[in-house]
Amino acid sequence: MGYLARIAVLGGRDISKKIYDDTVKIGELLAKENFLVFCGGGEGVMEAICKGVSIGNGTSIGLLKGDKLEEGNQYLTIPILTNMGITRNALLPLNCDVAVAISGNHGTLSEIAYALQLKIPIIGYKTWDIPGVVSVPNIDTLLSEIKKALL
Numbered sequence: 001m002g003y004l005a006r007i008a009v010l011g012g013r014d015i016s017k018k019i020y021d022d023t024v025k026i027g028e029l030l031a032k033e034n035f036l037v038f039c040g041g042g043e044g045v046m047e048a049i050c051k052g053v054s055i056g057n058g059t060s061i062g063l064l065k066g067d068k069l070e071e072g073n074q075y076l077t078i079p080i081l082t083n084m085g086i087t088r089n090a091l092l093p094l095n096c097d098v099a100v101a102i103s104g105n106h107g108t109l110s111e112i113a114y115a116l117q118l119k120i121p122i123i124g125y126k127t128w129d130i131p132g133v134v135s136v137p138n139i140d141t142l143l144s145e146i147k148k149a150l151l
Contacts, residue, residue, distance in 0.1 A: 003036035003059075005150050008096035008120075010111040011045025011127070012104035019103045019126060020048045022139060026102070026125070027052020027060075029143055038063065038095050040088070041072045041079055045102045050075035063091050090114045098149045100142065101127040121149035 007030055011023070027049040030037050037053050039046040041062020050060040054075045062076040065085050072079035082088040089107060093099055093115035099122045101112050108127060115122050116132045123145045124133040134149075136142045 004034045005036070005097040006038060006095060007035045007146065008038040008092040008099045008111075008115075009045065009049045009102060010092060010099055010104060010108050010115070011039075011049070011102040012108050013042060013044035013046070014105070015044045015048070015103050019045070022125070023048035023102055024052040024055070025139055026100070026142060027054075027058075028056040029139070031056025031058025033143065034058070035146075036061070038092055040065070040092065040107075041076050043073060045104065047073035047075060049102075050077070053077070061095075063088050063095075086110070093118050093120050096120060098123065098146050100125065100146065101133060103127055123149065 023045050031053045037060045039049050041064045053060040059077045061078045062072050063080050064071045067081050067083040089111045099115040099120050101124045122133045124135045
């Protein structure tokens with residue numbers, strides 16, 4: 001079965017419970033819409049998005065920083081070892097039609113920068129407020145903005 005589109009979820013490891021719970025819901029919605037979801041495969045936003053995708057019976061692909069499968073979170077469908085450290089941040093935008101940035105620190109900022117350079121649409125939820133990122137106030141708006149960006 002083909003996927004509607006590839007969505008890269010960018011986000012950090014250190015997040016609040018609210019962001020975690022919201023991200024699980026986002027993952028579930030993405031899966032139900034038949035999006036193929038990419039992320040960094042680790043903890044925090046990455047774990048939450050994979051958990052939601054799993055609940056929604058979707059597929060998540062994690063581009064791991066290192067060379068050990070144990071780096072991937074327990075909800076990840078397909079782990080990909082890169083052994084590239086933080087330089088793997090450039091790979092996420094290369095593998096998506098739309099990027100979704102959720103919370104995050106400097107690693108997320110670098111992923112956003114790569115997406116901007118590649119002219120990938122970026123939808124932001126409680127993340128960096130910078131030109132080129134379409135910020136949304138809630139989860140419901142997020143999904144509609146993703147669909148708009150795909151037109």
